[in-house]
Amino acid sequence: MKTARGFFKPLAIGAPAPWRELPARVERMIHFVPPHLEKVRAKVGEIAPTVDVILANLEDAIPADAKGAALAGTIALSREVDFAALGVGLWVRINCLNSPWHLDEVATLVEKAGDRIDVIMVPKVEGPWDIFYIDQLLASLEAKHGVTRPILLHAILETAEGVMNVEQIAGASPRMQGISLGPADLAASRAMKTTRVGGGHPGYRVIEDPHADGSPRVSVQQDLWHYTFAKMVDACAAHGIKPFYGPFGAIDDPVACEQQFRNAFLMGCAGAWSLHPSQIAIAKQVFSPDPTEVAFAKRILEAMPDGSGVAMIDGKMQDDATWKQAKVMVDCARQIAAKDAEYAALYGF
Numbered sequence: 001m002k003t004a005r006g007f008f009k010p011l012a013i014g015a016p017a018p019w020r021e022l023p024a025r026v027e028r029m030i031h032f033v034p035p036h037l038e039k040v041r042a043k044v045g046e047i048a049p050t051v052d053v054i055l056a057n058l059e060d061a062i063p064a065d066a067k068g069a070a071l072a073g074t075i076a077l078s079r080e081v082d083f084a085a086l087g088v089g090l091w092v093r094i095n096c097l098n099s100p101w102h103l104d105e106v107a108t109l110v111e112k113a114g115d116r117i118d119v120i121m122v123p124k125v126e127g128p129w130d131i132f133y134i135d136q137l138l139a140s141l142e143a144k145h146g147v148t149r150p151i152l153l154h155a156i157l158e159t160a161e162g163v164m165n166v167e168q169i170a171g172a173s174p175r176m177q178g179i180s181l182g183p184a185d186l187a188a189s190r191a192m193k194t195t196r197v198g199g200g201h202p203g204y205r206v207i208e209d210p211h212a213d214g215s216p217r218v219s220v221q222q223d224l225w226h227y228t229f230a231k232m233v234d235a236c237a238a239h240g241i242k243p244f245y246g247p248f249g250a251i252d253d254p255v256a257c258e259q260q261f262r263n264a265f266l267m268g269c270a271g272a273w274s275l276h277p278s279q280i281a282i283a284k285q286v287f288s289p290d291p292t293e294v295a296f297a298k299r300i301l302e303a304m305p306d307g308s309g310v311a312m313i314d315g316k317m318q319d320d321a322t323w324k325q326a327k328v329m330v331d332c333a334r335q336i337a338a339k340d341a342e343y344a345a346l347y348g349f
């Protein structure tokens with residue numbers, strides 16, 4: 001373990017000082033773009049103002065023979081669109097650390113776009129050692145290329161070993177921005193008998209006991225991901241970083257996508273991935289608190305100006321604990337309102 005002081009020391013001479021607090025950013029959806037496809041890349045300028053984050057994906061879903069083109073496309077994208085001016089984050093998902101590609105990718109990204117990339121997403125993180133490695137590598141490259149703002153790290157939780165070590169991963173470096181659930185690789189890692197990218201499964205259910213009269217038994221689908229998800233959210237919250245739901249692969253099922261995203265939002269997640277343009281609006285709506293809930297939360301704060309004591313609002317008891325929940329809700333809404341005029345009007349800020 002590093003000492004408390006050592007934790008915030010730059011890891012290379014000339015590297016920027018690590019962030020002490022995460023930059024305050026709205027990250028309701030991380031929109032995935034395949035950067036080797038010129039046709040899709042050309043549309044990013046149009047899509048960017050409608051999202052919070054654009055992510056150039058270099059890993060899974062990019063064919064092996066297109067990895068170089070995807071990297072070149074990412075650098076081009078970072079120059080073609082002024083993401084910072086739009087208030088949109090630019091993230092890159094690199095290939096995993098045991099692949100032949102990640103080293104050249106990180107070196108090229110920091111050299112050619114190090115001052116424009118906000119977050120590097122690292123797939124298949126197994127334990128804190130993966131974060132220590134990439135943390136040191138980034139510091140050395142940032143020092144070499146005079147990058148003045150540390151690039152943040154986001155881990156994907158998508159192996160059984162990663163889930164086992166999620167608490168140490170969350171706290172491995174001041175660069176850690178957040179963690180996303182990776183349900184597709186995690187399913188494979190656990191030998192789950194599914195063929196899906198996230199969401200539920202009709203076979204995973206509870207069923208009531210048999211009735212004496214033989215009438216049909218009620219059976220309800222359960223959430224396959226609840227345990228992992230809750231473990232990830234607690235690890236992130238404890239370490240002051242952000243949890244995210246990952247991808248929802250059934251592009252043709254917006255209703256289930258919305259439900260999955262909503263469960264994540266209610267559990268404390270900051271956002272989710274959008275794989276297709278149709279999922280952007282779903283994520284935006286779900287991860288922006290409901291205006292009615294925000295209005296009620298404002299009433300709680302107004303009823304208890306110093307956050308202590310007890311109050312009754314519409315038959316519901318309020319005290320310090322509900323005041324804190326209300327503050328989470330109102331702070332989130334205020335942050336979104338500062339970025340998004342549509343929601344500023346809905347929230348009355």
Ligand SMILES: CC(=O)SCCNC(=O)CCNC(=O)[C@H](O)C(C)(C)COP(=O)(O)OP(=O)(O)OC[C@H]1O[C@@H](n2cnc3c(N)ncnc32)[C@H](O)[C@@H]1OP(=O)(O)O
Nearest residue numbers: 032033034040043047057060061184185197247275276277
């Ligand atoms: C488990 C994981 O690792 S998940 C992360 C890895 N996977 C990804 O990143 C997938 C990203 N998404 C995609 O590649 C695509 O959306 C696909 C392959 C899923 C579907 O693509 P398509 O079959 O082309 O979808 P569809 O025909 O509905 O597309 C409609 C339009 O949106 C465009 N589009 C589709 N996806 C995207 C996207 N992610 N970003 C921007 N534009 C997109 C298409 O190019 C098409 O444009 P056009 O009308 O000008 O031709």
Ligand SMILES: CC(=O)C(=O)O
Nearest residue numbers: 158182183184185246
């Ligand atoms: C998100 C991801 O990479 C996965 O589900 O495997």
Ligand SMILES: [Mg+2]
Nearest residue numbers: 060158182185
């Ligand atoms: Mg994966």
